[in-house]
Amino acid sequence: MSESVQQEPTRRGRRPRGADTRAALLAAAREVFTEQGYDGATVRAIAGRAGVDAAMVNHWFGGKDKLFSEAVLQVPFNPNEIIAELMKGDIHDLGERIIRRFLTSWxxxxxxxxAALIRSVAAHEQVAHALRDFFTKHVFGQLAGTVAQDQPALRANLVASQLIGLGVTRYVAEFDPLATADVETLVAAIGPNVQRYLTGSLSS
Structure with missing residues (x-):
């Protein structure tokens, strides 16, 4: 199936060459996938955003699927660094630190x-695996395994559902006033829920 043609203004200035072309395509792909999702993004739009010929996508990545994998699926966060950062401080403030850390970064x-992952989850089967591995296995699974007294897997899933739901409503669906609320307002409102998921009772 041929992809639809989208007009994308080409960046002015000298076109990138060699490894710079690859880096420019990755940067442009993250932007376009974030805005359009996997289905909505086209090779021509990404190449136009990078200021190069569309043939460069195939040259460097072999097509849109591999470009998506390298630009989006390889989440640019180190889970171990995130966990070490979150575990600094009082364990009773962990829920607030989690909300603050992710909202500030996003x-x-x-x-x-x-946002690129969420907009692409229905079109790319690897997205669900990437989200599950990052949130429930590498980050919240390890946190829950460290601080929870029982049911760490369930607790990790509950925290992940809170963060993913928050991200969807703030960045993808853009529900106001949640989409425009300041970070500390959301930390105060949502942090206690995340804290209960990690260290509180799940039966009351």
């Missing part, structure tokens, strides 16, 4: 890779 990128 806000700096306008939703960034997370």
């Amino acid at each position: 806000d700096e990128q306008g939703g960034g890779v997370f």
Whole structure:
């Protein structure tokens, strides 16, 4: 099936060459996938955003699927560094630190890779695996395994559902006023829920 043609203004200035072309395509792909999702993004739009010929996508990545994998599925966060950062401080404030850490990071990128993943989850089967591995296995699974007294797997899933739901409503669906609320307002409102999921009772 041929992809639809989208007009994308080409960036002015010298076209990138060699490894710079590859880096430019990755940067452009993250932007376009974030805005359009996997289905909506076209090779021509990505190449236009990068200021190169569309044939360069095939040359460097072999097509849109591999470009998506390298630009989006390889989540640019180190789980071990995140966990070490979150575990600094009082364990009773862990829920607030989690909300603050992720919202601050996502806000700096306008939703960034997370928004690209969510917009693409129905079109790319690897997205669900990437989200599950990152949130429930590598981050919240390890946190729950460290601080929870029981049911760590369930607790990790509950925390993941809170973060993913928050990300969807803030960056993808853009529900106001949640989409425009300041970070500390959301930390105060949602942090206690995440804290209960990790260390509180799940039966009351």
